[in-house]
Amino acid sequence: MEIKRRNFLKGLAGAGAGVAAAPLISGTALARESKKLQEDHVGMLYDNTRCVGCKSCEVACKRANNLPVELDASGIYDAPRDLSEKTMNIIKMYKDEEGQAYVKRQCMHCVDPSCVSGCPVSALNKEPNGIVTWDPDACCGCRYCQMNCPFNIPKFQYNDFYGRIVKCEMCINTNLPKQGQPACTEACPNDAVIFGKVTSLLDEAKRRIKQSPHIYVNQVYGEKEGGGTSVIYLSKVPFEKLGLPNLPDHSQASVSESIQHSLYQGLIAPIVIYAGLAAIAFKNRSGDKEE
């Protein structure tokens, strides 16, 4: 009648061994490195020492991508406060006693994106040119991308009966094929945001820091953060003041997938455990009948 503790723990150990061991070995055997930036990845460099906060990029983005304006309650003021399902690109301002600094926020097009790694139905994809796109035919609207994006970028149309995910796709289907660059970089009157190959943008960013080290924080945000991003930043104030999170140098997706792969690589662990369980249950069959 009494279940022996030893037996119980033994059984538990057997069934749980695969699950238990996998995360521990993930650091070695099946670890997946953060994905690397490719030569043909395109992106943007935003330099807030050059931005004057005119919001031309916001207007251009809305025009190119057919997004509605956001009016306030009185219907007079039309500038959005934050990214939303109506706004994929926004200029915000940080201000303290020493002065002010702008920041442009939109999808960062991570080198190794959490949203792409987490999406169960391949709705989010990293294109060969590094742009992270969304596929309406694939998406099931689970909003896991919203939950796991370190920059809180994907937005969902909550007020639509069958909403879409809205986020910057670097005008991949709109301005980019027509004009050769996204609407925001095309519209910027001061070259505060420029479009190009990420590798050359990184060189340019480093050149600017070297040339005038006194005006820049000595860091190119997005070179390493979260495994790197295709949209990179130069700033005169520390990046966390601009709302850009202080992320580790590896991508979260690389660790998550390492764990996942060590558990399920080739389905070997589940098959072995299944066979073991079935064998035990088969052996126990006669005992069950006596009951």
Next chain:
Amino acid sequence: MDHAKPTGGKIITPPILFLSLLFLIGFYFLVIRYIYGIGPVSNLSHHQAWGVWKVLGVLVGAALVNGGYVTAFVVYIMNKGEYHRFVRQAVLFSLLGYSFAGISLAYDTGRYIGLLNFFIPKYMQTNSVLFEVGICITAYIVILGIEILPAFLEKFMPEGKQQNWAGSLHAFLNKILFLTVAFGVLLPTMHQSGLGGLAFLFGQKLSPLWQTPLISLLYVISSIFMGFCVVIALECVTVADFKNKSYVNMLGTMMKMAFYVAILYVILRWIEVIRNGGAGLAAGFSFESGFFWLEWVLLLIGFYLIRNQKTRLSPRNLFLGSCFLLASGLLYRINTYIIGYESVPGLTYFPSLPELMISIGMFSLQIIIFITIIKIFPVITKE
């Protein structure tokens, strides 16, 4: 081989009518949700994209109905045939719970037709923890259906030797039972770990009090002690055969197993909290740390109630003890996905009334179906 019998009695009773009313209220808001979208009925936002529908409906729901997993393990893997009397009711409860978890996704996801893409090869994304969870839960619903099918077949089997279609199917299912049961243990282990693994990708958005690379393992372990607690609590409510000494002994033994597993969980949890630098946060005074400590208070009350063999044989302590352990485990899940999750500073989320009513309504429907089935079909064993 089974002595399970229908409990009988009237189908329509005052409690059933009350639950039906709750369901109808939920159903009303569900209709609104499908016409106007998720926004108008819920407090979900860009910053808190998962709320009660996913967290209560799927994460907490999957833990609450985990009895099928642990009873299958005890009876068929540890070979404790005498515990077979607990299997059917636990499996039925699991089947309903998981089916409703699936149904809740149909109103939680914004593009529900896209859910079918889980089963279309070109859309399958095997690196995704969420994909694994979805597939495992779907497969497990099928397995639970096969596990419970004999109870329904027995209703159609004639007395005596004459074998009809139901009888032969019953015999066949019995023959392949070991194959079914092995899935019944493997699949929950997989998806329970996945339910925790989902939170790992939140990275820094989840407080170090809960974030850890071992979160998958912690979810499996917590689901096991919660599974035992569910079986015990459910037995206390539906069967309550306390005059039968061997019955009480078995409940006590399961409680003891839950106790040991919970201790393992406590140790591992604290190692991870300290290793991830959560100790300072826990010591500080904040909204998160308050909920963090609430988990431990609930667990300690539970531990106190079931502290020794004597208390583990008292029906009152069995019931309350299992409820407190369950509450702690459920709060762990809510904390991981709601309280400890902060995508922007100062984020607060509390479900709206319609949002809650949809969850409560669907839960009521689940209980109505459960009670009705045990009245008509041989699920519960009572001597």
